[in-house]
Amino acid sequence: MLETPSLFRYDSLAIPDVNELVFGKAPRPVKCGFGLEIGAGMVFPEVNFTLPPIGISEETWPEILHEYEEMATNIVRRAVAMKVPGVVLEFELLPAMTEKPEWGAEVTTLLRRHLAAAYDQHKMLSALRVTPTDIRDQGKPPLLREGEPCDRLLRSFELTIAAGADIISVESIGGKEVHDRALMMGDMDAIVFALGVLCPADMRWLWKRIVRMCAQSGHAVPGGDSACGFANTAMQLAHQKMLPEVLAAVVRAMSAVRSLAAFEEGAVGPSKDCAYEGPVIKAITGTPISMEGKSAACAHFSPIGNIAEAMCDLWSNESVQNVRLLSGSAPEAFTEMLAYDCRLMNVASERGQALALRDCLTASDEWLSPQAAVLSPAATIAISRAIVAEKDDYRRTVAAGHTAVAIIRDGVAGNGLALSKKELQWLNRIEAALDALPATGDELEAALGEEYHGLFRPASYGR
Amino acid sequence: MTELKKLYDAIVAGDAKTSLAITKEALAENVTPGELVANYMIPAMDEVGKRFECEDYFVPELLLSGRAMKAALGILRPLLAASGAQPAGRVIIGTVKGDLHDIGKNLVAAMLEGAGFEVTDLGTDVSPEKFVEAVSERKANIVCLSALLTVTMPAMRTTLDALRSAGVRSDVKVMIGGAPVTEQYAREIGADSYSENASAAVATARRLVGEAAHA
Numbered sequence: 001m002l003e004t005p006s007l008f009r010y011d012s013l014a015i016p017d018v019n020e021l022v023f024g025k026a027p028r029p030v031k032c033g034f035g036l037e038i039g040a041g042m043v044f045p046e047v048n049f050t051l052p053p054i055g056i057s058e059e060t061w062p063e064i065l066h067e068y069e070e071m072a073t074n075i076v077r078r079a080v081a082m083k084v085p086g087v088v089l090e091f092e093l094l095p096a097m098t099e100k101p102e103w104g105a106e107v108t109t110l111l112r113r114h115l116a117a118a119y120d121q122h123k124m125l126s127a128l129r130v131t132p133t134d135i136r137d138q139g140k141p142p143l144l145r146e147g148e149p150c151d152r153l154l155r156s157f158e159l160t161i162a163a164g165a166d167i168i169s170v171e172s173i174g175g176k177e178v179h180d181r182a183l184m185m186g187d188m189d190a191i192v193f194a195l196g197v198l199c200p201a202d203m204r205w206l207w208k209r210i211v212r213m214c215a216q217s218g219h220a221v222p223g224g225d226s227a228c229g230f231a232n233t234a235m236q237l238a239h240q241k242m243l244p245e246v247l248a249a250v251v252r253a254m255s256a257v258r259s260l261a262a263f264e265e266g267a268v269g270p271s272k273d274c275a276y277e278g279p280v281i282k283a284i285t286g287t288p289i290s291m292e293g294k295s296a297a298c299a300h301f302s303p304i305g306n307i308a309e310a311m312c313d314l315w316s317n318e319s320v321q322n323v324r325l326l327s328g329s330a331p332e333a334f335t336e337m338l339a340y341d342c343r344l345m346n347v348a349s350e351r352g353q354a355l356a357l358r359d360c361l362t363a364s365d366e367w368l369s370p371q372a373a374v375l376s377p378a379a380t381i382a383i384s385r386a387i388v389a390e391k392d393d394y395r396r397t398v399a400a401g402h403t404a405v406a407i408i409r410d411g412v413a414g415n416g417l418a419l420s421k422k423e424l425q426w427l428n429r430i431e432a433a434l435d436a437l438p439a440t441g442d443e444l445e446a447a448l449g450e451e452y453h454g455l456f457r458p459a460s461y462g463r
Numbered sequence: 464m465t466e467l468k469k470l471y472d473a474i475v476a477g478d479a480k481t482s483l484a485i486t487k488e489a490l491a492e493n494v495t496p497g498e499l500v501a502n503y504m505i506p507a508m509d510e511v512g513k514r515f516e517c518e519d520y521f522v523p524e525l526l527l528s529g530r531a532m533k534a535a536l537g538i539l540r541p542l543l544a545a546s547g548a549q550p551a552g553r554v555i556i557g558t559v560k561g562d563l564h565d566i567g568k569n570l571v572a573a574m575l576e577g578a579g580f581e582v583t584d585l586g587t588d589v590s591p592e593k594f595v596e597a598v599s600e601r602k603a604n605i606v607c608l609s610a611l612l613t614v615t616m617p618a619m620r621t622t623l624d625a626l627r628s629a630g631v632r633s634d635v636k637v638m639i640g641g642a643p644v645t646e647q648y649a650r651e652i653g654a655d656s657y658s659e660n661a662s663a664a665v666a667t668a669r670r671l672v673g674e675a676a677h678a
Contacts, residue, residue, distance in 0.1 A: 053643070055617040056561075094614050095561060137563055138588065180566055186523030233566065240660070242522040242570070321613060422519065 008264050010388050013381070014286025021279070021377045022358050023312050023345050027286035030269050032221045033127025033166035034119040036086045038270050039288025039313040043345045045338035046088040046129070046273055046290050046316035047075050049331040052323050056096040061103070068107050071322050072114035074332035079124060082339035085346070086125035088167070088290075088314055089115065090273065098133040098156045105159035112164035129223060130165035131272070132156035134173045144174050144202055144460035157213050167223040168214055169272045174202020175258070176229045177455045183234055183243065183251070186426075188433030189444060190452050191251065195230065196397030197441040199258035201461040204265055211266035224271030224281065224289075225262045227255035232274055232300075235371060239301055244426035246408055246419065249370040253383050253404035256280035257396040260387065263287065273316035276308060279375065280400075283384040288313035295337050298330065303369035306361040307376060315341050366411075370419065373411045374404045382407060394441035398434060405431045465489050467503055470535065474507035475514075477527025479534040486535040496539040497548055500579065504532055508577040512662050522570060529577040550581040552672040555597045555635075556607040557585035559618035564611035567641060570661040571607060578665045580605075591618070591625030598631050604675060605668055608654070610641040619644075620652040636671040640664060 014028070015021050026039030038044065049071045054060055072089070079087045091111055097104040108130050118124040135149045136142055144150060157168060175198035182190030203225060214220040226232075231252040238248035256277035263269075269287030271278045273296075278289035289312060294305030296318035302308075309315060317334040327333050348357040358377065365372040373379060386399040408427060411417030419427065438444050465488040473481035489499055511528040514520040520528075556572050558565055565587045576582045583601050585593055594606060606626070608619045619639050626632040636655040639648070649657035655671060658664035 051614055053613045053616045055621075056614055094612070095563065096614075135563075140586070184522055184566065184569070185526055186521070237522065237566070241518050244521055422521075426521075 009391065010260065010264065010284050012388055013283050013384050015283045016381070018377045018381050019355060021283055021311055021380060022354050023310060024349050024354065026269070026282060026288040026313055028268070028288075030221055030288055032219075033088075033125070034115060035125045036088070036127045038088075038127075041349060042085055043313060043315055043342045044086040044088060045079070045084060045335060045342050046090055046314040047079075047331060047335050047338060048090040048092060048273065048316055048319045049075065050092065050319050050321055051094070052321045056094060056103075065106070065110065067322050068110055070329070071331045072111050074329045075335045076114050076118045076124070078328075078332045078335040079126075079339065080118065080122050082336060084124070084339050084342070087335075088127050088129055088270075090129040090131060090316065092131045092319065093133050093156065093160075095133045095135055098135050099152060101132075101152055101156040101159045104130070104132060104156050105163040108160045108163035108165055127166040128164065129167035129169055129270075130160040131169040131171065132160060134170055137173045137176060140177075141455055141457045142173075142177055142460065143457065145205060145462075154209060157210055161213055161217045161220045165220050167221050167270065168210055169223040169225065170206070170210070171226045171228040171272065171274070172203060172206055173229050174206070174461070175199035175456075178452050179230050180233070181452065181455060183237070183247075186243070186247065186429075187449070188430055189437065190448060192254065192394075192397055192401065192434075192437060193441065193444050193448055193452070195251070195254045195258055196394040197445065198456060198461050199227075199230070199255075200261040200393035201463070203258050203261035205462065207262040207265035207267055215266075221269075222262070222267040224267045224269055224275065224287075225259050226272035226275035227252075227259050227277055228272075228274045230258070231255040231277060235276075235302060236300060238371070239303075244423050245303075246370045246423050246427045247430060249374045249408060250401050250404045250430055252276060252371060253280075253374050253400040254397045256383065257387055257393055257400055260284060260396075261393065270314050273314065274318060276304065276375065279311045279377070279380040280384050280387065282311060282313075283380050284388060290314035290316050292316040292318040295334065295341055298334060302371075304365055304372045304375055307365035307372045309341065309345070310358045310361040311377060311380065315345070367415045367417045370408045370411065370417065370423075373417055374407055379404075379407045392441070394444070398437055401430070401434050405434065465492055465494075467494065467499070470499065470503045471507040471510075474504060474528050474531045474535070475510050477524055477531050479527075479531040482531040483534040483538070486538060490538070490542075496542040496546065499535070500539060500543070504535060505579050508532055508579075511577070512574065512665060516662050526573055529573045532577050551579035552581070552604045552668060553601055554580045554582045554605045554607060554668065555585060555594060555601060555603045556582060556609070557589035557594065558587040558609045558611075559615055559622055560588060560590050561618055562610050562612055562615035563587045564609070564641075567611070567661070568607075568609035571609070571640065571658075571664045574661045574665050575607075575668055578669070580668060591622040594622050595625050595629040595631060598626065598635055599629075603635055604672055606635050606637045607664065607668075608637065608639045610639075610644060613643045616641075616643060616648065619648075619654070623652055623654060636675060638664060638667055638671070
């Protein structure tokens with residue numbers, strides 16, 4: 001079924017002043033869960049946790065529920081002991097729990113029960129974010145708008161919302177079937193096609209539905225998406241020296257356009273923790289964001305551990321397995337670490353020193369990596385302005401790419417950003433490819449290498 | 464007379480068009496397929512692997528070289544098969560049941576192919592039964608299992624169990640890899656080897672095939 005395209009497009013910034021772009025404060029705070037207001041002046045921990053190695057089946061299900069009971073008990077106990085002013089728990093469903101949506105709903109109910117008890121007993125403010133796994137990438141090419149995996153994903157949203165999810169998110173995968181290949185080949189044309197044409201089309205289709213389901217529930221808020229499968233894949237491949245860092249940095253900036261599409265369809269935040277493109281979303285939409293950095297080293301390494309904190313409203317550990325450490329369980333330990341990080345930010349805000357702390361967090365990373373350089377408050381404003389100045393997703397994506405290249409060049413020229421000869425060659429190559437792109441996404445699709453056309457179904461993108 | 468060193472150079476540079484053209488010229492001049500593969504193409508991919516390891520090449524350069532190698536192999540393979548030449552080994556590769564991640568697995572497959580292995584890629588979310596079936600059908604020497612999630616790692620053990628139950632475990636060497644996978648885990652589940660990255664996987668595959676040949 002063809003749908004009416006959305007009419008709403010951001011054309012200006014909710015936060016045009018770089019000195020207003022700071023942690024804990026968003027022009028459009030979000031109220032959700034048990035009395036929590038996110039983005040209204042304080043930063044709260046967002047604790048994310050997962051199972052240790054264990055198969056998920058009917059036989060192991062009781063053991064899995066026991067793991068979640070234990071994790072929830074330990075996290076809440078630590079949060080209460082740390083006197084956190086509020087906390088968000090994030091439950092990221094594992095693929096099997098979206099395949100069988102009832103399982104995801106059962107864990108949602110369990111976690112919600114713990115937060116309700118903590119509110120009743122300790123008046124602890126909290127919210128539960130639930131993130132079903134986007135399992136639509138099973139076919140080759142994937143079928144995104146119909147079929148069993150799509151039905152199960154949508155059912156998973158419905159059931160977890162009904163089970164008490166306060167915030168709904170997803171790391172959607174539309175466009176990834178092209179982007180993965182393009183990234184590995186360093187093919188900028190196909191990368192831009194995926195990020196600027198395919199991804200936003202799928203995002204708009206999917207988020208229209210999520211927003212509707214949340215609205216019907218009367219309690220759940222549509223949080224936001226993450227370009228995890230795109231920009232974080234690039235970041236991790238760059239970390240392993242498989243891809244140039246400059247490519248990962250440019251992909252990060254361009255990926256903000258696809259994530260913004262969720263907000264143009266009605267998402268209100270807080271955006272997803274692994275969406276490092278979050279600051280751009282915050283600057284444009286004014287909605288609060290979740291971020292992760294140094295305290296997510298349990299899940300993955302990154303060159304942006306401090307700078308990622310500079311503009312966050314929730315501060316997350318990304319994911320930690322329920323394993324035993326010397327202090328206690330890992331989720332419990334990371335609850336404490338996040339609580340301390342947040343305390344520091346909140347005290348800085350109370351004393352009117354938030355900008356000073358933000359700038360220290362920024363300066364400590366900014367010119368050590370091109371990936372950090374595109375995440376500073378100033379870079380965020382520049383990329384955001386470039387995006388809203390354009391009218392369609394494709395041109396926005398190209399504009400974000402150009403801006404990222406310019407930021408990196410400025411860093412090299414005047415701020416001591418050191419790039420290897422090989423990285424500089426890639427920066428030139430990326431810039432030349434962006435310069436040579438045609439005026440429209442349709443023209444780019446027509447010019448795309450034959451190897452990409454068989455990877456996606458045009459109908460999955462309404463094309 | 465074609466300067467065969469240009470075939471080596473074209474593959475190192477990732478120039479598929481030139482590698483194909485030189486291969487055609489060489490065949491027309493009666494250079495044997497075996498000589499092209501052994502003396503120019505595999506050494507070229509070895510050089511590419513070295514450049515990747517010392518961070519002079521990123522994955523895109525490596526894959527372009529693999530593509531240049533594949534272009535030449537496309538016309539050499541039937542000739543090699545007709546002459547009875549064997550690949551470096553026969554590999555079955557896939558991401559285990561329940562796991563949809565494939566970037567790392569694809570990279571290993573491309574590098575093994577570049578190193579002269581015949582690779583059958585079963586894709587993602589591959590059931591143990593499919594691995595067993597492919598091992599028998601393709602007469603594989605090596606099975607490579609990939610997983611990115613801690614919760615799908617147990618499917619590696621299940622796959623090994625299935626290979627044992629089907630009576631084909633002793634016919635193949637099993638290599639495992641993926642972000643949460645460790646050497647210790649490989650030992651625990653009875654895999655033959657763990658590889659940390661794609662180039663290590665090629666070296667391991669060569670070693671395992673060599674060991675099997677001398678066993």
